[in-house]
Structure formats: C-alpha cells, structure tokens
Amino acid sequence: MKQPFHIVLYHPEIPQNTGGIGRLCVSTGTKLHLIGPLGFSLEDKYLKRAGMDYWHHLDPTVYPDWENFLERNPGLRLFFFTTKGKHSFWDTCYQPGDALVFGSESSGLPQEMYDRYRDSLRTIPMMGDFHRSLNLANSTAIVLYEALRQNRSVFES
Numbered sequence: 001m002k003q004p005f006h007i008v009l010y011h012p013e014i015p016q017n018t019g020g021i022g023r024l025c026v027s028t029g030t031k032l033h034l035i036g037p038l039g040f041s042l043e044d045k046y047l048k049r050a051g052m053d054y055w056h057h058l059d060p061t062v063y064p065d066w067e068n069f070l071e072r073n074p075g076l077r078l079f080f081f082t083t084k085g086k087h088s089f090w091d092t093c094y095q096p097g098d099a100l101v102f103g104s105e106s107s108g109l110p111q112e113m114y115d116r117y118r119d120s121l122r123t124i125p126m127m128g129d130f131h132r133s134l135n136l137a138n139s140t141a142i143v144l145y146e147a148l149r150q151n152r153s154v155f156e157s
Contacts, residue, residue, distance in 0.1 A: 004154040005147050006031045006076065006099040007140055010066065010113075013039030013105045020137040022058045028148060032060040035069055039104070066113075073099070078120055081143055082108055083133050085123030092122055094147035096154045105136050 007030055012018045018034070025032045042062070063069040076099040079092060103109035114121065124134060124142055133139070148154075 004029060004096045004151060005094070005144060006033060006073075006097070007144065008033040008035065008069065008078075008099050008101040009136075010035045010101060010109060011037060011039070011104040011107075012136070014136070015040040017105060017136045019055065021140050022055055022060065024137070024141055024144065025060075026057045028144060030144060032058060033069060033073070033099070034060050034062045035066055036062060036064050038062070078117065080109060080113060080117050080121050081124065081139060082114070082121055083123060084108075084114055085121035087122055089122045089124055089143050089146060094150050096151055098147065100140070100143050100147065102136055102140055108133070 005028075007021060007025055009018060009021065009032070012034060018038075018040070022032055024030070042060075061072075063072065076097065077095065078099045078101055079089075079094075080101045080103075081089065082103065101109075103113075122143075124139055126134070134142070
C-alpha cells in the first residue's frame, strides 16, 4: 500500500512522544520523517519502550536539517501545525501524500517557518483561557486521523 500521509517531526525532543508517534505511523501506514537535531538517540530505551514492538516495522527517515528534507522530498504538499495558525485543521482538505509537520515540544517551529509557510499554518482549536499547546503525540494523532477520515478509501484499501 502506498503511504497515504507523511508525519514530519521538526527537532523532536522527547523520545516517548516520538515512540508513540512511530507506533501511530506503523498502525496507519504513514511515513515518519525526523528533522535533526533530535533531542535523543534512536537507540533510546524510552523511545523503544513507547514504540513497543512496532518500532522495528517503522523505518523512519532522519534528516540533518529542514533543507535536506526538502531536497529529498520535492513536491510534497506541506501543512504546519502550530498554536500560531489562523486556520483550523478541520477546515483543510487533505490529500493522499500530504506532509503534516509538527515542531518540537518546547519551542514549536522556528519563526522563519511561520514566515515562509504562512498560508500553510494550521491550528487545533482549544477551549479555555489557559492553554499553551497539546501534547505532540496527541496532536499528531488528532490531525492524522482527520486526514485519514477525509480519505477513507486510501486507508481502507
């Protein structure tokens, strides 16, 4: 089966989040891309614990930086998920092959990405007066499953 979507983690820091996201990717046929520097080793015991027995099925691709990712993946349609987005992830029509990009747990995406990809910024709506952001693994699951819901035929084939 062709991988319907791509999850891109920019400078992930917490191995348990990446392990859980890896498990999500295996379960949905999604490709995982990791943009360095990473805040952990791919041999990290917490990463492996969170990924459980799924991790050896994953085959993530690691890139030294954003430009290398772009060079090696030309033509991907990119969406960036951030609390700074003006458009809801619900109002986006996802297509098979789209790349869903998430920033690091502590600092999100760098300002130059906000400037460069302004029209591709999306947010997950949250209620209440006090909120910074959702957990990275939770955010990834929320967005990926909306993209899969919209493209059920790709996922169910």
